[in-house]
Amino acid sequence: MKKTYLFLIGILITLTFVLSACAPGPRVTGPPGLALSGDQLFVSYGNFLYALNADSGALQWSFPESSSNQILFFAPPMVTQDYVFVGDVAKNFYKIDRKTGASVWTFSDAKGYFIAQANEENGQVYAPNNDGNLYALDENGNLKWVFETGHFLWAQPQIGSDAIYLGAMDGFIYAISMEGEQLWATEMAGAVVASPTLSEDSSMLFVGSIGKDFSALNTSDGSVAWSFTASDGIWGNALLVDGVLYTVDSSGTLYILDPATGDQKEQVALSVPVVGGLSALPDGISLVTEEGNIKVLNLDGSPRWEVGISGNVFQAPVVNDKYLMVAAVKSDNLVYAYNLTTNAQVWSNTPKK
Numbered sequence: 001m002k003k004t005y006l007f008l009i010g011i012l013i014t015l016t017f018v019l020s021a022c023a024p025g026p027r028v029t030g031p032p033g034l035a036l037s038g039d040q041l042f043v044s045y046g047n048f049l050y051a052l053n054a055d056s057g058a059l060q061w062s063f064p065e066s067s068s069n070q071i072l073f074f075a076p077p078m079v080t081q082d083y084v085f086v087g088d089v090a091k092n093f094y095k096i097d098r099k100t101g102a103s104v105w106t107f108s109d110a111k112g113y114f115i116a117q118a119n120e121e122n123g124q125v126y127a128p129n130n131d132g133n134l135y136a137l138d139e140n141g142n143l144k145w146v147f148e149t150g151h152f153l154w155a156q157p158q159i160g161s162d163a164i165y166l167g168a169m170d171g172f173i174y175a176i177s178m179e180g181e182q183l184w185a186t187e188m189a190g191a192v193v194a195s196p197t198l199s200e201d202s203s204m205l206f207v208g209s210i211g212k213d214f215s216a217l218n219t220s221d222g223s224v225a226w227s228f229t230a231s232d233g234i235w236g237n238a239l240l241v242d243g244v245l246y247t248v249d250s251s252g253t254l255y256i257l258d259p260a261t262g263d264q265k266e267q268v269a270l271s272v273p274v275v276g277g278l279s280a281l282p283d284g285i286s287l288v289t290e291e292g293n294i295k296v297l298n299l300d301g302s303p304r305w306e307v308g309i310s311g312n313v314f315q316a317p318v319v320n321d322k323y324l325m326v327a328a329v330k331s332d333n334l335v336y337a338y339n340l341t342t343n344a345q346v347w348s349n350t351p352k353k
Contacts, residue, residue: 031074031312031313031314031315031327031329032044032045032074032315032327032329032334032335033045033073033074033075033076033077033086033117033315033327034076034077034315034318034325034326034327034335035076035077035078035079035084035117035318036054036318036319036320036323036325037079038054038320039053039054039055040052040053040054040060040079040098041053041054041057041318041325041335041337042077042079042084042086043327043334043335043351044073044074044075044076044077044086045073045074045327045334046072046073047064047067047068047069047071047072047073048062048063048064048067048073048351049062049063049073049077049084049086049094049096049101050062050351051084051098051101052335052349052351054320054322054323054325054337055346056347057335057337057346057347057348057349059351059352060101061100061101062101062351063094063096063101063103064103070090071088071090071092072088072089072090073086073087073088073089074089074114074115075087075088075114075115075116075117075118076117076156076315077117078117078118078119078120078125078156079098080098080120081098082097082098082099083095083096083097083098083104084096084097084098085118085120085125085127086114086118087110087113087114087115087118087127087129088113088114089113089114089115090113091108091110091111091112091113091114091129092106092107092108092110092114093106093107093108093110093114093118093127093135093137094106094107095125095141104141105140105141106141107127107135107137107141107143109135109143110127110129110131110133110135111129111131111133112129112130112131112132112133112152113129113130114127114128114129114130115130115152115154116128116129116130116153116154116155116156117156117195118156118157119156119157119158119159119164121159123138123139124136124137124138124139124144125137125138125139126157126159126164128153128154128155128156128157128166129153130152130153130154132148132149132150132151132152132153132168132170133146133147133148133149133153134146134147134149134153134157134164134166134176136180144180145179145180146180147166147174147176147180147182149166149168149170149172149174150168150170150172151168151169151170151171151191152168152169153166153168153169154169154193155167155168155192155193155194155195155196156195157195158195158196158197158198158205160198160202160219161202162177162178163175163176163177163178163183163219164176164177164178165196165198165205165219166196167188167192167193167194167195167196167207167209168191168192169191169192169193170191171187171188171189171190171191171192171209171211172185172186172187172188172192173185173186173188173192173196173205173207173217173222175219175222183222184221184222185222186215186217186222186223186224188207188208188209188211188213188215189209189211189212189213190209190210190211190212190213190233191209191210191211192207192208192209192210193209193210193235193236194207194208194234194235194236194237194238194277195237197237197238197239197240197245198219198240199240199259200240202219203218203219203220204216204217204218204219204225204259205217205218205219206238206240206245206247206259207238208230208233208234208238208247208249209233209234210233210234210235210250211233212229212230212231212232212233212234212249213227213228213229213230213234214227214228214229214230214234214238214247214255214257215227215228216259216262225262226261226262227262228255228257228262228264230247230249230253230255231249231251231253232249232250232251232253233249233250234247234248234249234250235250235274235275235276235277236248236274236275236276236277236278236287236316237277237278237316238277238278239278239279239280239285240259241280241285241299242299243259244256244257244258244259244265244299245257245258245259246278246285247278248270248274248277248278248287249274250273250274250275251271251273252269252270252271252272252273252274252289253267253268253269253270254266254267254268254269254270254287254297254301255267256268256300256301266300266301268297268301270287270289270295272289272290272291272293273289273290273291274287274288274289274290275290275314276288276290276313276314276315276316276317277315277316278316279316279317279318279319279324280319281296281319281324281340282321283298283299284296284297284298284299284304285297285299286316286317286319286324287316287317288313288315288316288317288326289313290312290313290314291308291312291313292308292309292310292311292312292313292326292328292331293306293307293308294306294307294308294309294317294324294326294336294338296324296340296343305343306343307338307343307345309326309328309331309332309336310328310330310331310332311328311329311330311331311332312328312329312330312331313326313327313328313329314329315327319340320340321340322339322340323337323338323339323340323346324337324338324340325337325338332348333348333349333350334349334350334351335348335349335350335351336348
């Protein structure tokens, strides 16, 4: 088993042990979560959620106001126009004012910890938890419904026009109605860690598993339209750009596929582990390897630029029209920002309260 698997699964085992023990608070380390929105970068790591100025890396605010052993963040924040939503490993899920960092409400009825990114639409928030439940909350933090799966939830749910699509560590993809009822469930070859990707017309769902399969599912009934076998497990999300499908496996092979048929157009051997998935650029794609190599590629998979940082990275880069940013563990700094065009480092920072 690769060290990637050991590291990530070790987080689950350690958290489960610590949170079930009679301890004053969780004391573990894991990968940070990032979200970039407008002129703000949000970093969830350790005892705090940080809001940074995207241009300079300067700290704008941190949540909570003071450190607590009872609060520890790993889940990537989910950001809307006015709010930030994030869960911790002490079973709390927060709605936070984006401008001030003040708490709006806290949902504390989950049975496990939050490690996956939530999603939101029309004021309703969908929060995956490691108790295997997806919690649907209204704009005031009231519980609307709970959908139960068979295992941990690491993946952000995907919201379609009339359904929510959720991957689980039990190896299933679930389609859930807006009222919380199961519409269908399709079994994959292994645990699903990545968020599903919807086709432009919402008729197809593209998703991979750590069992090496990458499949296109019909959203109407969950039937498999086609399935592709990668050379290793797929941990990260796929991209659909200009009618072309991109996915990368954990051994570092990039696959460029026809979304209608699953036929392979190109295969690019990066030869280094990738678990964070892919991010779309205005005219390309980006990824970061487990060993901290940031790669920007053209849409045909050819390299555009590459830089390296110290440490390990387990999340895809976050990007806007100016910057590409990553967060690393066991590194000289926590967060690194690069100019998207020139690949020059703009700033790096380890935020401190």
